Amino acid sequence: MSAPQYDAIVVGGGHNGLTNAAYLAKAGLRTLVLERRHLVGGAAITEELLPGFSFTTFSYALSLLRPEIIQELDLVRHGFLPLMMPSSFHPTGDGDYLLMGDDHAQNVQEVRRHSPRDADAYDRYHHDLDRVVQAVRPLLDNAPPDVFSTDPEDRVDVDWLVKHLSGVERRVMHDVVRLLTGSAADWLEDYFVHEGVKGYHASSSVIGSKVGPMSPGSGLVLLFHKMGEHDGHLGSWAFHKGGNGGFTQVLARAAEAFGAEIRLEAPVTAVLTEGERAVGVALEDGTELRAPIVVSALDPRRTFLELVDPRGLPGELVDSVERMKFRGVSAKVNFALDGLPVFPALPDTVEHYGGFLNIGPTIEYVERAFDAAKYGWYSDRPYIDAAIQSVVDPDMAPPGKHVMSCFVQYAPYELRGSDWESERERFGDRAQAVLEEHFPGFGELVLHREVVTPVDIEQHTGLTEGNIFAGEFLAPQMYFFRPAPGWSRYATPIQGYYQCGSGTHPGGCVIGSPGRLASRRVLNDVAAGRVGAHSTGTASS
Amino acid sequence: MIRTTPFHPRLSELNSQGLYTHWQGFLSPLRYTTAPKHEYFAVRNSVGVFDTSPLFKYRISGPDAEQLLAGLLVRDIRSCRPGRALYTLWCDDRGFVMEDGVVFRHSANDFLLTAARPNLGWLDSHRGRLRVELEDVSDDYGIVAIQGPRSRTVLSALSPETDGLGYFQHTQAKVGSTAVTLSRTGYTGDLGYELTVPADEAVAVLDAVLEAGRDHGIRPFGEEALMMLRIEAGLPLIDVDWTNSRTAWTDAQRVTPTELGMGWMLRGIDDDTRPFLGRQAIRRELAEGSSRWATVGIVVDWQHWDRLHRDAGLLPSKSEHPPPYEQMLYDAEGAPAGFVTSFLYSPVLQRHVGLARVTPALAETGTELRMEVVVNHRNTTVDVRTAPLPFFNPARKTAKP
Ligand SMILES: Cc1cc2nc3c(=O)[nH]c(=O)nc-3n(C[C@H](O)[C@H](O)[C@H](O)COP(=O)(O)OP(=O)(O)OC[C@H]3O[C@@H](n4cnc5c(N)ncnc54)[C@H](O)[C@@H]3O)c2cc1C
Numbered sequence: 001m002s003a004p005q006y007d008a009i010v011v012g013g014g015h016n017g018l019t020n021a022a023y024l025a026k027a028g029l030r031t032l033v034l035e036r037r038h039l040v041g042g043a044a045i046t047e048e049l050l051p052g053f054s055f056t057t058f059s060y061a062l063s064l065l066r067p068e069i070i071q072e073l074d075l076v077r078h079g080f081l082p083l084m085m086p087s088s089f090h091p092t093g094d095g096d097y098l099l100m101g102d103d104h105a106q107n108v109q110e111v112r113r114h115s116p117r118d119a120d121a122y123d124r125y126h127h128d129l130d131r132v133v134q135a136v137r138p139l140l141d142n143a144p145p146d147v148f149s150t151d152p153e154d155r156v157d158v159d160w161l162v163k164h165l166s167g168v169e170r171r172v173m174h175d176v177v178r179l180l181t182g183s184a185a186d187w188l189e190d191y192f193v194h195e196g197v198k199g200y201h202a203s204s205s206v207i208g209s210k211v212g213p214m215s216p217g218s219g220l221v222l223l224f225h226k227m228g229e230h231d232g233h234l235g236s237w238a239f240h241k242g243g244n245g246g247f248t249q250v251l252a253r254a255a256e257a258f259g260a261e262i263r264l265e266a267p268v269t270a271v272l273t274e275g276e277r278a279v280g281v282a283l284e285d286g287t288e289l290r291a292p293i294v295v296s297a298l299d300p301r302r303t304f305l306e307l308v309d310p311r312g313l314p315g316e317l318v319d320s321v322e323r324m325k326f327r328g329v330s331a332k333v334n335f336a337l338d339g340l341p342v343f344p345a346l347p348d349t350v351e352h353y354g355g356f357l358n359i360g361p362t363i364e365y366v367e368r369a370f371d372a373a374k375y376g377w378y379s380d381r382p383y384i385d386a387a388i389q390s391v392v393d394p395d396m397a398p399p400g401k402h403v404m405s406c407f408v409q410y411a412p413y414e415l416r417g418s419d420w421e422s423e424r425e426r427f428g429d430r431a432q433a434v435l436e437e438h439f440p441g442f443g444e445l446v447l448h449r450e451v452v453t454p455v456d457i458e459q460h461t462g463l464t465e466g467n468i469f470a471g472e473f474l475a476p477q478m479y480f481f482r483p484a485p486g487w488s489r490y491a492t493p494i495q496g497y498y499q500c501g502s503g504t505h506p507g508g509c510v511i512g513s514p515g516r517l518a519s520r521r522v523l524n525d526v527a528a529g530r531v532g533a534h535s536t537g538t539a540s541s
Numbered sequence: 542m543i544r545t546t547p548f549h550p551r552l553s554e555l556n557s558q559g560l561y562t563h564w565q566g567f568l569s570p571l572r573y574t575t576a577p578k579h580e581y582f583a584v585r586n587s588v589g590v591f592d593t594s595p596l597f598k599y600r601i602s603g604p605d606a607e608q609l610l611a612g613l614l615v616r617d618i619r620s621c622r623p624g625r626a627l628y629t630l631w632c633d634d635r636g637f638v639m640e641d642g643v644v645f646r647h648s649a650n651d652f653l654l655t656a657a658r659p660n661l662g663w664l665d666s667h668r669g670r671l672r673v674e675l676e677d678v679s680d681d682y683g684i685v686a687i688q689g690p691r692s693r694t695v696l697s698a699l700s701p702e703t704d705g706l707g708y709f710q711h712t713q714a715k716v717g718s719t720a721v722t723l724s725r726t727g728y729t730g731d732l733g734y735e736l737t738v739p740a741d742e743a744v745a746v747l748d749a750v751l752e753a754g755r756d757h758g759i760r761p762f763g764e765e766a767l768m769m770l771r772i773e774a775g776l777p778l779i780d781v782d783w784t785n786s787r788t789a790w791t792d793a794q795r796v797t798p799t800e801l802g803m804g805w806m807l808r809g810i811d812d813d814t815r816p817f818l819g820r821q822a823i824r825r826e827l828a829e830g831s832s833r834w835a836t837v838g839i840v841v842d843w844q845h846w847d848r849l850h851r852d853a854g855l856l857p858s859k860s861e862h863p864p865p866y867e868q869m870l871y872d873a874e875g876a877p878a879g880f881v882t883s884f885l886y887s888p889v890l891q892r893h894v895g896l897a898r899v900t901p902a903l904a905e906t907g908t909e910l911r912m913e914v915v916v917n918h919r920n921t922t923v924d925v926r927t928a929p930l931p932f933f934n935p936a937r938k939t940a941k942p
Binding site: 067068070071076080081082083084086101102103106130134138230233234241351354391392393394399400 | 574575576578579582585586587691756757758843844851856859888889890891892933
């Protein structure tokens with residue numbers, strides 16, 4: 001075969017693949033990104049489905065992106081612009097609402113309006129949660145130490161972890177464990193009494209996961225969504241200018257500016273190996289491309305079971321990946337609107353449309369929505385995390401018109417006794433009916449509706465079973481165990497073959513760390529001579 | 542008694558916070574909503590409106606008006622054609638900066654100068670026998686700034702002249718039936734315009750602007766958002782980033798144009814046909830290389846910042862508006878290197894950045910310095926690097942129409 005044309009080939013042009021490629025190219029590696037579709041971004045894309053209306057087909061908001069990536073990849077120069085959400089809005093189901101903003105004291109008053117008893121709890125709650133975030137955050141920015149290894153290099157990282165954890169206060173450590181193992185409902189009940197206030201705070205505890213707020217494990221999901229430090233404010237969320245697709249376009253420009261090449265409509269069918277080493281990839285059209293480094297930015301199922309022959313891998317690894325839970329339960333229903341919906345209690349303002357509209361009034365409401373999913377059906381009255389992005393970003397829709405992104409749960413990947421092609425519009429109707437309940441007259445505003453089912457998610461992004469995080473956020477699938485015990489440090493059993501998708505630590509969301517941490521692993525290996533970068537040999541971390 | 546601007550009746554209705562500061566004797570909103578950063582984002586992402594009426598405005602006219610200004614302003618007004626405007630400093634005779642302002646040239650003999658402080662007496666004292674009329678027209682006009690990427694779209698719907706206007710150009714235009722001066726000027730470092738409007742028609746003009754901007758996400762912004770914008774844009778502010786030489790007590794408080802980072806204004810200083818105030822001293826400074834400072838940007842090493850706070854058991858603070866105080870800068874050996882005059886956490890850059898004055902030898906981009914910070918009631922230092930200004934400089938700011 002011919003000589004390698006590239007030092008590194010990254011399979012998959014989602015945000016992690018792009019991040020990874022940008023770092024590799026920045027370090028001097030001749031890097032190629034191969035993306036199956038006609039556009040990069042994967043689950044973070046923006047599409048103009050109707051002239052002038054930009055839809056965030058899948059993911060829609062930004063928070064967890066690690067700040068070092070913004071700086072190290074010089075993203076501001078390429079157009080990085082996160083638009084912080086000025087408000088978040090939570091109808092309480094009785095015609096009233098909670099409208100929260102950036103002013104802490106005014107938020108306390110808003111809570112007090114509903115429940116004087118919860119006003120000081122609000123302070124305590126946030127302080128306790130911030131302390132947990134502080135304690136856990138350093139784990140996000142480092143590859144999980146290999147506690148199973150005896151290699152002295154790995155021991156350094158294990159020692160770091162032990163030292164870090166032993167510095168965490170007793171009480172905070174207890175809270176960490178309560179959140180990582182318990183339910184959001186239990187955690188919130190330790191603070192609040194008002195159902196609407198609890199419902200508001202529970203909103204992020206079920207995103208993308210087959211759990212209800214009363215299920216153990218929902219605490220972990222809640223915590224993960226608070227880990228963002230966007231704008232330096234813990235747990236704050238933004239819309240990127242032009243949607244999350246606007247963000248991945250910025251990343252692509254940055255990667256190209258560092259010299260990475262991006263090839264679209266180039267589906268990879270296999271990673272080529274010689275002996276125990278990766279030597280390149282084969283494309284669907286039969287083309288073979290050579291490189292001593294291949295990085296899969298796909299999920300673990302595809303990385304270990306499809307791109308390579310699992311028979312060549314350790315059985316324990318293959319077992320773990322096969323056992324890994326995906327079970328997508330999320331769908332999107334996106335709307336083009338002729339005008340702004342009206343919430344009857346706030347007829348004359350738009351203030352409440354600045355950020356998330358959280359349609360899941362109480363914990364019980366969301367838990368009941370979850371019930372159906374346990375038995376293979378979608379919610380009759382689903383939980384909706386909505387956002388009218390065009391209120392904050394006028395570039396998303398023509399003047400006076402709007403786009404509304406609705407993230408809808410629960411929509412289990414596998415339906416019992418039917419399939420998603422048959423249920424698509426009926427499911428869309430369920431979501432729209434819930435919106436109609438809260439915003440009477442909503443239906444008359446709808447110019448266009450797009451229903452994105454878990455099957456669509458799988459087909460368009462490659463995320464197995466439509467799981468938005470490339471593997472559920474369950475304690476046995478996180479940190480040392482993500483994606484599989486012993487394989488949490490971005491390498492694979494095949495030399496030169498690496499993984500950098502959301503199925504690796506720390507996990508899904510538009511966060512970039514898998515891509516970045518994997519690039520560090522690759523570059524360390526190059527520097528140590530463990531894998532070759534043929535063109536330059538000058539790569540360093 | 543505190544005064545209100547011509548736009549106040551409408552803008553105060555839009556202010557949900559009731560938070561004002563005082564700006565040269567006028568009520569001026571700190572912010573209109575719960576947090577300034579959303580007002581900031583309106584300017585970086587769509588369009589925002591700022592009431593800049595408290596600026597002093599002087600009409601300078603007559604056959605010798607150009608001559609008077611040429612002798613006072615640092616930049617050469619003779620090269621400014623009618624329909625153009627200049628941002629300029631003016632200095633005292635020792636070459637120390639007094640103030641800054643924008644001068645609009647309406648015709649050969651007719652100028653309008655905006656200034657942050659009163660200046661009529663000073664202008665008058667330099668008039669001598671020149672044939673110049675000086676008039677304080679501050680109260681006759683309101684000025685509203687319309688800034689951000691959508692500002693052109695919004696204003697061109699009202700005044701078609703907007704479309705042809707280049708950076709720092711201005712023209713007479715109409716908004717509805719009101720005659721206004723429309724200029725492509727501002728203090729945000731972004732694409733933007735200002736409307737200078739007769740005071741008694743100010744509200745009508747503002748209403749038309751707000752209406753035209755409604756579907757573009759227009760919103761008013763207050764002084765806190767303005768601070769964020771202008772620091773990112775590298776624009777210094779009087780009495781914050783420098784002290785007016787006229788009211789300074791010591792030379793240590795004073796700066797020269799070069800020291801303030803405005804050396805670019807000195808182009809043509811060797812042209813002997815224009816002996817402006819302070820010129821001799823400034824030429825000496827340039828010839829001898831005796832500038833004491835250079836103005837640079839600084840960017841905080843955020844990882845070090847976080848580590849400092851985390852190790853102290855604190856949440857790293859990232860307020861856009863840290864308490865105003867002049868942080869000292871030290872070089873790698875710990876020797877004094879300068880000081881920071883403005884500081885913020887930039888939501889776009891997601892870093893603390895500042896405007897700083899450092900000894901010229903340390904001005905090179907990327908120089909590693911340390912900035913004083915207080916953590917847990919103790920003084921310590923955080924690593925910073927010098928950076929070029931402005932921090933944020935979109936092509937649209939100066940792009941040809
Ligand atoms: C509906 C939905 C809503 C979400 N909302 C949010 C949100 O609001 N905020 C947030 O932070 N996160 C959100 N997420 C999660 C987040 O978007 C994902 O975790 C993240 O984008 C995954 O990025 P990735 O780069 O790891 O993988 P992906 O984005 O899945 O990228 C994988 C890429 O590989 C390509 N590919 C697949 N197979 C091949 C092949 N054989 N050859 C070549 N290319 C291939 C795909 O086309 C795709 O571009 C959401 C996800 C979904 C699905």
